[in-house]
Amino acid sequence: MKTSSSKVARRYAKAMVGLCDQRGDGEAVRAALGRLELVLDGAPEALIFLANPTIALSARKAVLKALLDGAKVDGSAFNLVSLLLDKGRIAELRHISTAFAAMLDDRSGRVQAEVVSATALTDASVQRLRALLQRMLSREIVLHASVNPDLIGGLVVHVGNTVYDASVLNHLNRLRHRLVAQA
Numbered sequence: 119m120k121t122s123s124s125k126v127a128r129r130y131a132k133a134m135v136g137l138c139d140q141r142g143d144g145e146a147v148r149a150a151l152g153r154l155e156l157v158l159d160g161a162p163e164a165l166i167f168l169a170n171p172t173i174a175l176s177a178r179k180a181v182l183k184a185l186l187d188g189a190k191v192d193g194s195a196f197n198l199v200s201l202l203l204d205k206g207r208i209a210e211l212r213h214i215s216t217a218f219a220a221m222l223d224d225r226s227g228r229v230q231a232e233v234v235s236a237t238a239l240t241d242a243s244v245q246r247l248r249a250l251l252q253r254m255l256s257r258e259i260v261l262h263a264s265v266n267p268d269l270i271g272g273l274v275v276h277v278g279n280t281v282y283d284a285s286v287l288n289h290l291n292r293l294r295h296r297l298v299a300q301a
Contacts, residue, residue, distance in 0.1 A: 131214050137194060144222050151219075153189040168208045175204075235272070236270055244263055
């Protein structure tokens with residue numbers, strides 16, 4: 119029986135968090151994995167190459183070393199990614215990185231949140247929203263803002279699996295459904 123991707127990711131992430139707790143380099147590992155993900159985003163064929171077991175491991179290790187050097191990945195993050203290649207789990211890198219970051223955030227009382235608005239929010243608006251979410255959740259909020267003009271107005275906030283949708287588009291859709299239901 120094959121282990122599911124999320125179980126593999128959690129297992130590696132948990133081990134990595136434990137190691138980082140001992141070494142005190144959790145944030146450095148998070149940053150290094152983030153840099154590597156940016157490099158891989160720019161060269162998506164690289165991960166396909168690295169995950170291909172029909173290519174000699176020595177060739178894949180050479181490519182991985184070049185990628186890691188280019189992304190300035192060293193220490194614990196370097197060892198993790200090298201281990202993933204050796205164990206045939208390199209394709210799980212993004213899932214492991216995400217699970218690792220979530221575990222670090224959970225341990226430190228942080229929550230990642232994303233706000234999508236119809237127009238760019240001012241710095242003051244972002245700070246007010248962050249403060250509101252921190253009061254609501256009693257946790258430190260790391261807020262990422264983006265723009266989607268399709269919302270027409272308002273905003274949508276994603277915190278974990280919870281969505282707060284105060285967009286004009288959502289209000290119009292709900293109104294349309296009510297009018298259709300009454301017809």
